[in-house]
Ligand code: SF4
């Protein structure tokens with residue numbers, strides 16, 4: 001299986017707590033919604049992070065689903 005590089009543009013993905021659409025389509029659960037260790041109660045301090053890139057199958061579903069075009073998946 002080819003390895004992929006996953007990038008999230010945080011200037012585009014600004015409300016991940018409300019959106020989370022990428023999480024729902026990623027079957028291997030590569031992406032997580034994680035806390036940036038600032039203000040737990042501030043939704044702006046949460047972000048989408050490709051925590052398990054080794055599991056990515058390069059299906060591009062997250063790229064297609066993201067309404068903000070914030071995700072890029074490319075072959076390494
Ligand atoms: S390309 Fe597919 S497997 Fe990889 S992170 Fe996106 S949805 Fe998940």
Ligand code: SF4
Nearest residue numbers: 013016019020022066
């Ligand atoms: S689908 Fe796009 S905008 Fe929505 S949480 Fe995921 S990366 Fe952010």
